[in-house]
Amino acid sequence: MVSLDEAVIVRLKSHGETFEIYVDPDLALSYKGGEPVPLGDVLAVQTIFKDAGEGDKASAEAMTAVFGSTDFQTVVSGILKKGELHLTTEQKKKMSADRWKQVVDIIARNAINPQNGKPHPPARIDSAMAEARVEVTINKSAKEQVEDVLHKLKPLLPIRFEKINAAVKASAQNAPRIYQILREFGDVRKEEWVGSECITLLEIPAGVQDEFSLKLNNATHGDIQIKFLRDKDVPR
Incomplete structure (x- = not known):
């Protein structure tokens, strides 16, 4: 409160x-x-x-x-x-800055450059929004404004929203450590044990690949295998 x-x-x-x-x-x-x-x-x-x-x-x-x-x-x-x-002038200014950052973060997490399949850094998105003279209002949620902002960015940036598939292989010791992380990042499609290893297939926003890998590696001290897959490579 x-x-x-x-x-x-x-x-x-x-x-x-x-x-x-x-x-x-x-x-x-x-x-x-x-x-x-x-x-x-x-x-x-x-x-x-x-x-x-x-x-x-x-x-x-x-x-x-x-x-x-x-x-x-x-x-x-x-x-x-x-x-x-x-609201006071200062409150409006702070909330406007916060809402702008929320829009940047949503786009950075979900979008990629379709020319190379890599995420756009938040700083690049922020700069492009300023160049496109995007207006973000505090009277709407960040999610409500993302589609309009994305439309204004497309003439300046090769960008699109996309999800990718990730296959994660963890040992019996590390599987419990990454259980919650996997579900925070995406939707688990399949999970199975092969011997003493747990293999999880999930779908995540394309823009969080680096953050996803970093968190999993930190949680397991690097003792994990991660592979990003295109749809045609996903096992059915």
């Missing part, structure tokens, strides 16, 4: 009534964008105010008149979806 010092106010004015709640600005924007964020995580204070500055609570009559209910979750959800998020 965000502290009150870092929280901002969402204000809704409707039917002559005013409702205010203290929220985590990042989570509030995510919730407004349709992401499944628990309301308890969004709120800094579990209270619905008429005037947050004065500490005046909203009345049950006002809630019923506007929302048709006094249910806390229903009212808070309505305020978040329809209300206005009040």
Whole structure:
């Protein structure tokens, strides 16, 4: 839960009534964008105010008149979806920079250069976005903006989203150590034991090949075999 010092106010004015709640600005924007964020995580204070500055609570009559209910979750959800998020200039600047970085990270993890099959470094994507004069808004999630950004990058960069297959062979000793790592990076398609070794076939975003290999090698001190496969080479 965000502290009150870092929280901002969402204000809704409707039917002559005013409702205010203290929220985590990042989570509030995510919730407004349709992401499944628990309301308890969004709120800094579990209270619905008429005037947050004065500490005046909203009345049950006002809630019923506007929302048709006094249910806390229903009212808070309505305020978040329809209300206005009040941010300072510094908060807007920080959130804008964070959202930009989130877009860069998503593209870097999922995209490759189709000319050589290799990922684009985040710095190259960042530079191309600036050159293309991409505008990233804090009012939408990073995921919602990626497709439009990718479209603007294509005249400047050979780029496309792609997934690749990875075959990983680990010893009985190392298999438990990499179990969670494999599932964090992709979708496991097949897993089988051959003697004392576990062979896992999974699909991962093309842009994370280096990070994937590094984490597995670190977890096993290099005692692992990793092979990236094209679709035609994947065992059926």
